[in-house]
Amino acid sequence: MRKILIVGAGQAGLQLALTLVDHGGYDVTLMTAQTPEEIRDGRILSTQCMFHPSLAIERDAGLNTWEADTPQIEGLRVTVGGPDGAALAFYGALEGYAQSVDQRVKMAGWLERLERAGGKVVLHPVATSELESLASLYDLTVVAAGRGPLVELFERDDARSPYTVPRRALAAIYLHGVKPVPSHPVPQVRINVVPGVGELFVMPVLTRTGVGDAAFIEGVPGGPLDVFTERRLSAEEHLDKLKGLLAQWFPWEADLYAEARPTDDKSTLCGGYAPAVRHPVAKVGSGKVLGMGDVVVLNDPAAGQGANNAAHCAKIYLDAIVARGDLPFDEDWMRETFERYWAYAQWSTALTNGLIGDGLPDHIQQILGAATQDDQVARRFASGYSDPPSLASWFFDPTATGAYLASRQPAPS
Numbered sequence: 001m002r003k004i005l006i007v008g009a010g011q012a013g014l015q016l017a018l019t020l021v022d023h024g025g026y027d028v029t030l031m032t033a034q035t036p037e038e039i040r041d042g043r044i045l046s047t048q049c050m051f052h053p054s055l056a057i058e059r060d061a062g063l064n065t066w067e068a069d070t071p072q073i074e075g076l077r078v079t080v081g082g083p084d085g086a087a088l089a090f091y092g093a094l095e096g097y098a099q100s101v102d103q104r105v106k107m108a109g110w111l112e113r114l115e116r117a118g119g120k121v122v123l124h125p126v127a128t129s130e131l132e133s134l135a136s137l138y139d140l141t142v143v144a145a146g147r148g149p150l151v152e153l154f155e156r157d158d159a160r161s162p163y164t165v166p167r168r169a170l171a172a173i174y175l176h177g178v179k180p181v182p183s184h185p186v187p188q189v190r191i192n193v194v195p196g197v198g199e200l201f202v203m204p205v206l207t208r209t210g211v212g213d214a215a216f217i218e219g220v221p222g223g224p225l226d227v228f229t230e231r232r233l234s235a236e237e238h239l240d241k242l243k244g245l246l247a248q249w250f251p252w253e254a255d256l257y258a259e260a261r262p263t264d265d266k267s268t269l270c271g272g273y274a275p276a277v278r279h280p281v282a283k284v285g286s287g288k289v290l291g292m293g294d295v296v297v298l299n300d301p302a303a304g305q306g307a308n309n310a311a312h313c314a315k316i317y318l319d320a321i322v323a324r325g326d327l328p329f330d331e332d333w334m335r336e337t338f339e340r341y342w343a344y345a346q347w348s349t350a351l352t353n354g355l356i357g358d359g360l361p362d363h364i365q366q367i368l369g370a371a372t373q374d375d376q377v378a379r380r381f382a383s384g385y386s387d388p389p390s391l392a393s394w395f396f397d398p399t400a401t402g403a404y405l406a407s408r409q410p411a412p413s
């Protein structure tokens with residue numbers, strides 16, 4: 001039996017561990033810092049909107065435990081505006097539904113399930129200095145430790161990482177009592193953009209106390225939405241501050257929060273980080289370890305891609321491990337495996353980095369404008385969030401965008 005060590009119990013590490021155990025033939029150990037109870041009772045970790053292809057990966061692996069209880073997100077509503085109201089708005093239906101299950105619920109449940117399924121769970125935060133001796137005991141060691149300190153083992157890939165500082169100050173809260181949009185009250189992700197100031201994302205989430213909404217501010221650092229990080233606010237204080245910002249910057253949203261209340265006292269999350277792509281192989285003594293998930297491709301959450309990336313990464317790594325048979329998991333195999341993942345993740349990274357640059361490029365503004373007039377453009381834009389590689393042929397290059405938008409114009413009569 002091949003022995004595999006996975007460090008980290010997030011979407012990437014747990015999905016890989018569970019699917020390896022389910023496949024059979026692997027002796028899987030997962031090391032992590034928190035018990036299921038600590039995760040479940042802890043602070044929120046994400047807004048974790050997972051799009052239809054990622055949900056399909058989970059469903060195929062039998063990991064969709066909460067699917068029936070979680071709202072089915074039907075589309076994306078994009079509104080661009082500011083203090084004077086909405087200047088541009090459209091709704092793009094998704095081809096398959098998206099869902100968000102509070103990672104506190106999901107990772108705690110998956111960790112318990114891994115133990116029941118026969119995976120070994122070791123509760124121990126792995127120090128960098130321990131990895132060398134640990135890795136020598138296993139055929140393969142995978143580091144799926146998110147944004148934790150182990151990430152420093154993996155060298156930043158400057159060519160694939162355009163930003164060196166955080167592009168947004170993050171402030172999320174889970175709420176009960178947010179009203180749906182009266183004109184179209186179906187589960188949806190609301191993407192609200194104030195150019196030069198930041199964004200507000202709102203989406204339904206299944207949390208510890210049932211279904212609520214995540215309201216997630218992404219403020220340009222130093223700007224008027226970057227007001228959550230001076231000190232840890234209580235959930236009520238966070239909500240008060242959010243309401244003030246809604247009234248001023250997102251007035252079309254503000255009334256929906258009149259009866260909103262935090263879902264629990266750990267329902268908030270604040271911070272920020274610089275997005276980075278890292279080289280996938282780290283040397284620990286004479287051994288090598290492979291990075292996965294946020295360790296190797298860390299996107300700003302602006303396009304809601306990180307958990308989706310992690311699900312794709314875990315599936316690609318699983319398939320590569322199985323296909324390797326009894327051959328060694330050497331450095332060449334590690335690099336090839338990561339490149340297979342990067343063939344997908346380069347597009348979600350390009351989407352995200354395009355949205356958090358200094359102003360939206362003109363051709364993306366043209367896409368948004370066209371989407372207000374043309375439902376098919378709106379749908380194609382929404383599909384790009386589910387399936388970022390589908391953007392490659394039309395979204396990133398102004399000429400390709402121009403050709404697509406021209407093809408949507410009615411022919412002159």
Ligand SMILES: Cc1cc2nc3c(=O)[nH]c(=O)nc-3n(C[C@H](O)[C@H](O)[C@H](O)COP(=O)(O)OP(=O)(O)OC[C@H]3O[C@@H](n4cnc5c(N)ncnc54)[C@H](O)[C@@H]3O)c2cc1C
Pocket residue numbers: 007008009010011012013031032033034045046047048049050124125126127144145146147148149150170171172216269292293294295301303304305306307308309310
């Ligand atoms: C505010 C916010 C909103 C987001 N919204 C979305 C969204 O809507 N859609 C989306 O797809 N993505 C979203 N993301 C990103 C998404 O949450 C992450 O990309 C995803 O969870 C990464 O999964 P991961 O398994 O790589 O890492 P993580 O989920 O960070 O898991 C890492 C694990 O490693 C453990 N660990 C860390 N260090 C050690 C150590 N030394 N030893 C042992 N264990 C360790 C941690 O405890 C944790 O269990 C959001 C992120 C944020 C911050």
